Amino acid sequence: MKTIAAFLFTLSATFLAGSIVDAAPAAVPSLGSAADVASDGRLNQNATSNAAFTVASGGLPVILTAPHGGSAAVPGVPERKGDGVTRFNSRADTNTDVLTEKLADALDQKLGKRPYVVVARFHRKYIDANRRPADAFESAEAKATYDAYHAAIASACKEVTARWGRGVVLDIHGQAAQPGVALRGTQNGKTVTHLLKQSGHEAVYGETSLFGQLAKQGFAVFPAVGSSDPESPNYSGGHTVGIHGSSSGGTIDAIQLELGTQYRDSETIGDMADKLASAITAFAKSYLPAAEQKLAAGDATNRTGKIAIGVYFDKGAGPSVKALLRTLGKFEEVSVTKLTADQIRSGGLTGLDILMHPGGSGGDQGRNLDEPGREKIRNFVREGGGFVGICAGAYLASAHYPWSLNILDAKVLDTQHWNRGTGTVDIELTSKGRETLRTTNQKLPIHYAQGPLLAPANRPEIEDYEEMATFKTEIAKNGAPKGVMIGTTAIARGRFGQGRVVCFSPHPEMTAGLEAFLQDSIDYVNRKRTSQ
Numbered sequence: 234m235k236t237i238a239a240f241l242f243t244l245s246a247t248f249l250a251g252s253i254v255d256a257a258p259a260a261v262p263s264l265g266s267a268a269d270v271a272s273d274g275r276l277n278q279n280a281t282s283n284a285a286f287t288v289a290s291g292g293l294p295v296i297l298t299a300p301h302g303g304s305a306a307v308p309g310v311p312e313r314k315g316d317g318v319t320r321f322n323s324r325a326d327t328n329t330d331v332l333t334e335k336l337a338d339a340l341d342q343k344l345g346k347r348p349y350v351v352v353a354r355f356h357r358k359y360i361d362a363n364r365r366p367a368d369a370f371e372s373a374e375a376k377a378t379y380d381a382y383h384a385a386i387a388s389a390c391k392e393v394t395a396r397w398g399r400g401v402v403l404d405i406h407g408q409a410a411q412p413g414v415a416l417r418g419t420q421n422g423k424t425v426t427h428l429l430k431q432s433g434h435e436a437v438y439g440e441t442s443l444f445g446q447l448a449k450q451g452f453a454v455f456p457a458v459g460s461s462d463p464e465s466p467n468y469s470g471g472h473t474v475g476i477h478g479s480s481s482g483g484t485i486d487a488i489q490l491e492l493g494t495q496y497r498d499s500e501t502i503g504d505m506a507d508k509l510a511s512a513i514t515a516f517a518k519s520y521l522p523a524a525e526q527k528l529a530a531g532d533a534t535n536r537t538g539k540i541a542i543g544v545y546f547d548k549g550a551g552p553s554v555k556a557l558l559r560t561l562g563k564f565e566e567v568s569v570t571k572l573t574a575d576q577i578r579s580g581g582l583t584g585l586d587i588l589m590h591p592g593g594s595g596g597d598q599g600r601n602l603d604e605p606g607r608e609k610i611r612n613f614v615r616e617g618g619g620f621v622g623i624c625a626g627a628y629l630a631s632a633h634y635p636w637s638l639n640i641l642d643a644k645v646l647d648t649q650h651w652n653r654g655t656g657t658v659d660i661e662l663t664s665k666g667r668e669t670l671r672t673t674n675q676k677l678p679i680h681y682a683q684g685p686l687l688a689p690a691n692r693p694e695i696e697d698y699e700e701m702a703t704f705k706t707e708i709a710k711n712g713a714p715k716g717v718m719i720g721t722t723a724i725a726r727g728r729f730g731q732g733r734v735v736c737f738s739p740h741p742e743m744t745a746g747l748e749a750f751l752q753d754s755i756d757y758v759n760r761k762r763t764s765q
């Protein structure tokens with residue numbers, strides 16, 4: 234099914250391609266139909282129309298957004314009337330689109346890498362991308378463009394989180410009330426909750442904060458550097474920093490910049506972009522990660538370029554975890570860390586590429602993780618981490634039990650006879666299974682020890698899994714009815730957010746000759762990275 238996750242993945246793939254999604258239309262009177270941007274946040278490339286907004290990938294944990302600089306009409310979208318909208322405003326923030334692009338170029342010159350950029354081309358009189366939906370648009374066509382604009386920002390945030398662990402959204406605006414002043418908007422600290430927690434008061438209010446650095450570049454700033462005065466009520470941060478910043482969790486902080494007219498003058502805009510870039514560069518050196526997580530200094534795993542794998546080693550892990558660790562020990566390009574539930578809950582997944590859950594008891598593993606631990610794993614996978622579950626680990630990954638992770642859209646059949654016995658069974662590989670597990674064998678014997686009989690759960694919020702293998706023979710001891718196991722899913726692969734999941738009901742790590750299936754699964758779920 235086409236889910237939000239699939240949608241975001243599409244956008245992410247666009248970012249990873251490292252291309253500018255659509256060129257900025259210079260002085261274009263009208264945009265392509267809104268329907269063209271609804272599906273994946275960009276226009277059909279073969280359309281003669283122009284993008285409603287520009288999206289570009291980056292190599293820095295900085296996302297520049299500009300919702301109010303556009304000047305184009307959106308076909309089929311009338312001008313907003315603003316009935317019932319408080320503080321209705323349909324005027325553009327002149328030159329903020331141009332300034333944002335020049336700023337991206339200037340950052341590239343100073344840091345050798347570009348920020349992520351999402352710039353609206355539509356005029357504010359059609360859509361106000363910095364308001365909540367009820368106040369932002371007045372037609373279905375406009376809603377499609379509005380939604381796609383914010384989905385593009387959300388996708389950039391997810392990618393920055395996956396690559397650097399944290400980052401910042403800078404939402405660029407203009408105001409005319411105080412022509413010589415730049416105002417900070419963080420909803421009085423709410424949208425930079427994570428930055429305050431991570432780096433303290435100085436990072437938001439002090440001389441080395443973004444606005445402190447702007448002051449050093451000659452900008453008059455409000456509130457004053459070093460003061461904790463409330464932000465100006467009209468410019469304290471709108472919808473964009475509110476939903477994409479860290480107000481309600483996460484590690485992306487968001488700051489609105491309201492630049493006075495004087496800082497957006499066409500004559501001096503190049504100079505202003507350069508000064509802004511100098512301030513952002515200085516701020517980034519103090520407060521943003523310099524390198525992508527995989528290359529983080531001090532992390533032995535990352536220095537060696539090995540795939541960092543965590544293996545759950547706590548209550549509910551059975552004796553087969555030893556076979557798993559022994560098998561992983563034979564692979565040269567992986568490094569293995571054993572993790573307890575407590576470590577998973579307290580940030581132990583940071584810096585890992587893959588988490589593996591071994592055989593044992595799925596219920597014991599899931600309950601021992603508890604909801605906070607399970608949510609850590611979900612977020613890890615959602616943000617691009619890989620997951621491999623074997624037997625109990627597959628029960629855990631399913632969408633079946635109160636203690637499940639719900640990262641594989643699978644239910645478990647005949648749970649009543651879970652203790653159906655242990656032995657060797659035959660599995661039949663699908664074409665996807667043969668592709669992922671790099672084998673031409675259609676049918677294989679494999680060790681089975683009461684793993685789940687998986688079937689599609691058809692949960693709307695999780696992407697459907699792809700079957701890699703089915704059971705061709707069965708074990709039906711201890712009162713289990715015959716015929717139920719045959720044909721059920723033995724091995725599955727799926728996507729959850731930006732991450733990938735592989736689940737084995739049987740045990741490749743305990744089957745002589747099939748250990749390579751683990752290496753193939755590792756390669757399949759491994760975190761995808763760009764090398765910028």
Ligand SMILES: [Zn+2]
Nearest residue numbers: 301326406407
């Ligand atoms: Zn604005």
